[in-house]
Amino acid sequence: xxxxxxxxxxxxxxxxxxxxxxxxxxxxxxxxxxxxxxxxxxxxxxxxxxxxxxxxxxxxxxxxxxxxxxxxxxxxxxxxxxxxxxxxxxxxxxxxxxxxxxxxxxxxxxxxxxxxxxxxxxxxxxxxxxxxxxxxxxxxxxxxxxxxxxxxxxxxxxxxxxxxxxxxxxxxxxxxxxxxxxxxxxxxxxxxxxxxxxxxxxxxxxxxxxxxxxxxxxxxxxxxxxxxxxxxxxxxxxxxxxxxxxxxxxxxxxxxxxxxxxxxxxxxxxxxxxxxxxxxxxxxxxxxxxxxxxxxxxxxxxxxxxxxxxxxxxxxxxxxxxxxxxxxxxxxxxxxxx
Amino acid sequence: xxxxxxxxxxxxxxxxxxxxxxxxxxxxxxxxxxxxxxxxxxxxxxxxxxxxxxxxxxxxxxxxxxxxxxxxxxxxxxxxxxxxxxxxxxxxxxxxxxxxxxxxxxxxxxxxxxxxxxxxxxxxxxxxxxxxxxxxxxxxxxxxxxxxxxxxxxxxxxxxxxxxxxxxxxxxxxxxxxxxxxxxxxxxxxxxxxxxxxxxxxxxxxxxxxxxxxxxxxxxxxxxxxxxxxxxxxxxxxxxxxxxxxxxxxxxxxxxxxxxxxxxxxxxxxxxxxxxxxxxxxxxxxxxxxxxxxxxxxxxxxxxxxxxxxxxxxxxxxxxxxxxxxxxxxxxxxxxxxxxxxxxxxxx
Numbered sequence: 001x002x003x004x005x006x007x008x009x010x011x012x013x014x015x016x017x018x019x020x021x022x023x024x025x026x027x028x029x030x031x032x033x034x035x036x037x038x039x040x041x042x043x044x045x046x047x048x049x050x051x052x053x054x055x056x057x058x059x060x061x062x063x064x065x066x067x068x069x070x071x072x073x074x075x076x077x078x079x080x081x082x083x084x085x086x087x088x089x090x091x092x093x094x095x096x097x098x099x100x101x102x103x104x105x106x107x108x109x110x111x112x113x114x115x116x117x118x119x120x121x122x123x124x125x126x127x128x129x130x131x132x133x134x135x136x137x138x139x140x141x142x143x144x145x146x147x148x149x150x151x152x153x154x155x156x157x158x159x160x161x162x163x164x165x166x167x168x169x170x171x172x173x174x175x176x177x178x179x180x181x182x183x184x185x186x187x188x189x190x191x192x193x194x195x196x197x198x199x200x201x202x203x204x205x206x207x208x209x210x211x212x213x214x215x216x217x218x219x220x221x222x223x224x225x226x227x228x229x230x231x232x233x234x235x236x237x238x239x240x241x242x243x244x245x246x247x248x249x250x251x252x253x254x255x256x257x258x259x260x261x262x263x264x265x266x267x268x269x270x271x272x273x274x275x276x277x278x279x280x281x282x283x284x285x286x287x288x289x290x291x292x293x294x295x296x297x298x299x300x301x302x303x304x305x306x307x308x309x310x311x312x313x314x315x316x317x318x319x320x321x322x323x324x325x326x327x328x329x330x331x332x333x334x335x336x337x338x
Numbered sequence: 339x340x341x342x343x344x345x346x347x348x349x350x351x352x353x354x355x356x357x358x359x360x361x362x363x364x365x366x367x368x369x370x371x372x373x374x375x376x377x378x379x380x381x382x383x384x385x386x387x388x389x390x391x392x393x394x395x396x397x398x399x400x401x402x403x404x405x406x407x408x409x410x411x412x413x414x415x416x417x418x419x420x421x422x423x424x425x426x427x428x429x430x431x432x433x434x435x436x437x438x439x440x441x442x443x444x445x446x447x448x449x450x451x452x453x454x455x456x457x458x459x460x461x462x463x464x465x466x467x468x469x470x471x472x473x474x475x476x477x478x479x480x481x482x483x484x485x486x487x488x489x490x491x492x493x494x495x496x497x498x499x500x501x502x503x504x505x506x507x508x509x510x511x512x513x514x515x516x517x518x519x520x521x522x523x524x525x526x527x528x529x530x531x532x533x534x535x536x537x538x539x540x541x542x543x544x545x546x547x548x549x550x551x552x553x554x555x556x557x558x559x560x561x562x563x564x565x566x567x568x569x570x571x572x573x574x575x576x577x578x579x580x581x582x583x584x585x586x587x588x589x590x591x592x593x594x595x596x597x598x599x600x601x602x603x604x605x606x607x608x609x610x611x612x613x614x615x616x617x618x619x620x621x622x623x624x625x626x627x628x629x630x631x632x633x634x635x636x637x638x639x640x641x642x643x644x645x646x647x648x649x650x651x652x653x654x655x656x657x658x659x660x661x662x663x664x665x666x667x668x669x670x671x672x673x674x675x676x677x678x679x680x681x682x683x684x685x686x
Contacts, residue, residue, distance in 0.1 A: 053577055060574045064567060104363040115363055118356050156364045159400070159407045161562055161588050163615065174599045249599070250562035250592040256403070257563045301571035304554040307529060 022282050025273040028324060029288035032317070036295045044302050057298065059181060065294035066183040067092075067245040068264055069287060072272075073194040074238030075265040076286040080198070081231040082211035082278030083138040087127060088239050089261035090149035095119040095243035096253030097153040100162040109168035116247070117240040123149055124236020128229035146262070153255035161254040164247055172248035183245055190241065194283040207231065212279025267314070268293060271321035292317065372415035373408075373636040373684055375643055385647060385655050388422045392649035394642060395449035396427045397440055398479070399457050403560055404588045405611060408635035408686035409455060409479065416639040423646050434461035441465040445472050450649040451490075453641050455479040463488050475648050477641050490648060493641050493666045495633040497536035500585075500670040503631040504608045505544025507672050508581045511606065511628075513548065520580035521553045523572050523605075525565065525593055527586045529557040537585055537610070553579075558589045565589030569596035579605040587613035587630060594619070597626055612673060614685030621678035629674045635686050637668055 041048045048054055071088050078085045098104065099116040107115075123145065130141040164170055175182040198204035209217040210227050218224050242261075247253045268289030274281030293314060300310040394417060398410050410427075417425035428444050430437040434457040444452060445468060452469050456462035459481040466476045466488030475490035483489050512520045524541060526534045534557070545551055554575050558568035565584065573579070573596065584593045587609045597607070609616045609630035616630045644662050647653065653660045673681045 047575075047577065050577070057574055060570060064570060098360065098363060101363055107363075111363075115360060118360060122356075122360075154400075160404050161591060163591060170595070173595070174601075246563050249595065250566040251595040252562040252591045254561055254588075256559070256561045259559055259561065259564065297567075297571060298574065301554070301556055302575040304575065306555075307557055 022273060022285065026282070026285055026288060029272065029285065029292060029321075032292055032321075033288065033295055036292070036299055040299050040302060043299075047302060057302075059184065061291065061294045061298050062184045062187070063181045064297065065290045066181075066187040067242040067249070067258075068261060068268070068293075069187045069290045070190045070238050070242045070245065071235075071261055072265045072268045072286045072290050073190050073283060074235035075262075076269045076272070076274050076281050076283060077194070077198065077207060078138075078231050078235045079266070079269055079274050079276060080211045080278060080281040081207045081228060082214060083131065083228065083231065084142065084266070084276075085127065085232065085235045086139065086142040086262045087123070087145035087149055088235065088265055089258040090146045090153070091120055091123045091236055091239035092243045092246060092258035092261060093253070093255050094123060094149040094153040094156075095240045096247045096257055097157045097162060097255055099243065100164050100247060100253040101156060105164065105166055109166050112164075112166060112169055112247075113244055116243045117237060120236040120238070120240025120243065121233050122236070124233040124239070125229065127236070128232035131232065132225040132228045150255055157253075157255050159255065161252050163252045169244070169248050170251045172245070173251075183249070186241065186245060190238065191283055191287050198283055203227075203230075208279060210278075264290075264293060267318050271318055289321075372411045373634070373639050373686065374412070374415045374419050375639055383655065385652055388420075389650045389652070391422050391424065392420075392451060392646050393424045393426055393449040394645050394649070395444045395447070395452040395474075396425060396454075396642075397430045397437060397444065397452070398455035398638075399430045399437070400432075404613065404686065405633075405635050406455075409638040412635055412638040412686075413453065413642050416642040420642075420646055422650075423642070425642075430455075430457065434458050437462060438465045441469065445469050445474060448472075449474060451475050451477060451645040453477045453479060453638075453645050455638075456481045456483070459483050475645075477645050477648070479638060479641050489664075491641075491644055491662055491664060491666070493637050493644065494668070495637060496667050496670050497533045497633070498540040499667075500610060500631045500633050501537040501540025501542070501583075502544045503540075503670045503672050504583045504610065505541045505547075507608055507629050507631070507674075508583060509545060509548035509550060512550070512580060517580050520550055521576055521578060522550060523576055523579050523582040524552045524555040525568050525572060525582070525584040525589070526555065526557045527560040527589065534585065541583060558586075558592070560586050560589050562589055562592035562595070565592030566596045567592075569593040570600065573597065573600045573602055581605055582607040582626075583610070584608070585610040587611045587616040590616060590627070594625055594627060602626075612671075612681065612685060614682075617673055617678050617681055617685040620673060620675055621682070623675050629672055632668075632671045632673060632681075632684070634668060634684055636684055640666075 075085055075088060095116040098119045099112040104112055104115050127142055127145050130136045131138050172182055177185055206222050206227055209222060210224050214224055246258060269286045270276060272285030272289035274286060296310060296314060396413055399406060414425060417423045426449055428440045431440055437457050452474055454476060463483045463485050466483045467485060469476045470488060478489040478492040480494045482492055482494060526538055528534055554572055556568040556572040558564040582605055584590045584607060590609045603626055605626060606628045607626045609627055610633065612630050612632035612634055616627060619625050619627045620630060648662050654662055
């Protein structure tokens with residue numbers, strides 16, 4: 001595998017192997033995506049023969065991946081940092097509901113966006129404080145938050161669907177820039193920012209260090225507690241952004257929204273090559289993971305196949321992706337050792 | 339003062355400010371649109387004359403959806419309309435076991451009648467039998483008990499009939515337009531529920547009677563965001579469509595948003611349940627939504643009215659029988675632009 005990085009003599013051997021592995025993994029996911037699209041072309045040639053439909057279809061796949069994609073970026077950071085965030089769906093619901101109360105709506109679009117983002121960050125901070133300083137296991141702390149945040153969302157909304165009367169917010173979902181939906185631009189921006197943050201900043205390096213070997217990271221002078229706190233706040237921020245995106249798409253918010261997003265985000269991060277035990281993972285891989293799921297949903301929809309089968313296939317792909325990655329990872333490392 | 343502490347003060351101040359602003363933002367004053375039978379004029383209706391005091395124990399699951407919220411609101415509002423009714427709601431808890439325990443406690447308080455929307459009819463069957471054995475008539479709301487001995491009155495909606503009504507309306511409209519091989523889409527709610535399957539079965543039957551069938555079916559989850567996702571997928575799968583039935587008006591908010599976002603308008607849509615928002619949209623006639631088939635939470639108001647009659651030993655005055663019948667299934671009605679004004683007060 002050829003990499004675009006500096007000549008080998010500059011790079012450490014282990015680092016090169018790491019990059020090679022990521023590239024192979026992402027190419028594998030691109031292969032899966034192409035395979036899914038080819039299956040679509042074979043099963044629905046009449047639809048795929050219309051270029052306008054095909055263009056629309058790809059934009060739809062990207063658009064349906066946008067909110068969950070943003071959540072997955074935050075989730076990837078948390079998992080690389082050695083944690084897990086089960087509360088993302090609940091945070092989206094709370095942020096969405098909080099941003100669409102009649103009181104918040106009276107402050108206009110800016111007030112709604114501000115509220116969603118601040119609620120997201122604050123809930124993330126609470127998660128982070130419980131985990132870093134309260135020494136709760138991330139699984140337990142965020143599981144508790146999952147229940148509590150949905151409860152609070154139900155309390156605030158009075159269990160009703162809150163319709164957004166704000167046209168600026170509602171128009172986000174139908175606005176296009178240069179022919180591409182605004183939601184897809186937001187996803188692209190978040191992914192780009194996530195990539196830079198993970199790969200080009202000390203924050204990113206520290207995240208990998210904290211997740212890979214917390215003790216070594218501590219000895220190297222990293223404030224693990226504060227860093228963990230920030231990771232959960234980051235995940236919360238991503239949920240706040242996703243809450244606005246979803247509220248715009250559905251022109252409403254309710255306590256039951258973003259149901260099971262935590263599982264979709266974790267699954268996408270994992271098939272994107274993020275190690276559940278932390279210390280390794282890529283943003284681009286996570287993006288491909290989300291796109292694979294979005295493409296499967298699209299493939300099943302255009303063929304009118306039942307969602308039960310779709311869920312079974314999704315489960316199968318998660319297992320298969322991890323199995324293939326393990327196999328690839330082993331064989332590649334063996335090849336390089338020779 | 340050091341720079342660090344000043345920063346902390348600033349951050350702290352900002353956090354407190356944001357907190358205060360956010361707390362102010364949780365206020366919600368929803369309009370009260372409970373469905374109450376206000377026909378309490380005793381001269382016109384002898385049954386409305388205040389009678390013996392009736393204590394109605396009420397138990398329904400916590401609402402996670404507009405429909406269940408409307409059930410509880412309606413029951414409360416209808417009970418308040420009668421001076422001789424004391425309304426005693428008990429928390430149904432998180433699941434069937436918790437509701438069973440709550441009903442046991444309620445039985446020991448000896449209310450005159452119990453009105454119950456069970457978490458699950460089968461699992462609450464024993465609670466119904468227990469109350470009936472204690473001499474307290476049980477009124478089952480919507481989710482039937484398997485045993486006839488577990489209830490005095492059952493009042494429920496008609497899921498199969500809802501699908502039938504939607505299918506018949508769509509078929510009639512398409513026939514009137516002269517569409518011979520229509521492309522029909524369907525967006526059900528949570529697919530694993532029996533009620534969803536009954537609705538879809540009714541829809542399929544009605545269409546089959548006219549030689550039509552469903553071209554694509556994408557289930558949602560009764561929430562607006564899942565409705566948006568399902569509708570987006572459906573619209574992409576069917577580049578041209580003639581008619582669409584969406585089972586639930588709450589998820590319909592998302593379905594309508596998706597249709598608008600996809601810039602589609604070549605078909606007409608039928609909703610389900612009969613929310614206030616859907617009825618308003620139908621009478622305004624400015625979207626693809628042209629009709630909705632009811633599954634009305636007004637049944638909770640009627641259940642309270644009937645519970646009062648049962649508690650006072652009265653019958654329904656228009657019928658010959660001296661007692662309230664044992665089973666009532668509401669007809670699923672089709673709301674269109676023509677009759678929307680009549681139904682406006684029944685929207686939830």
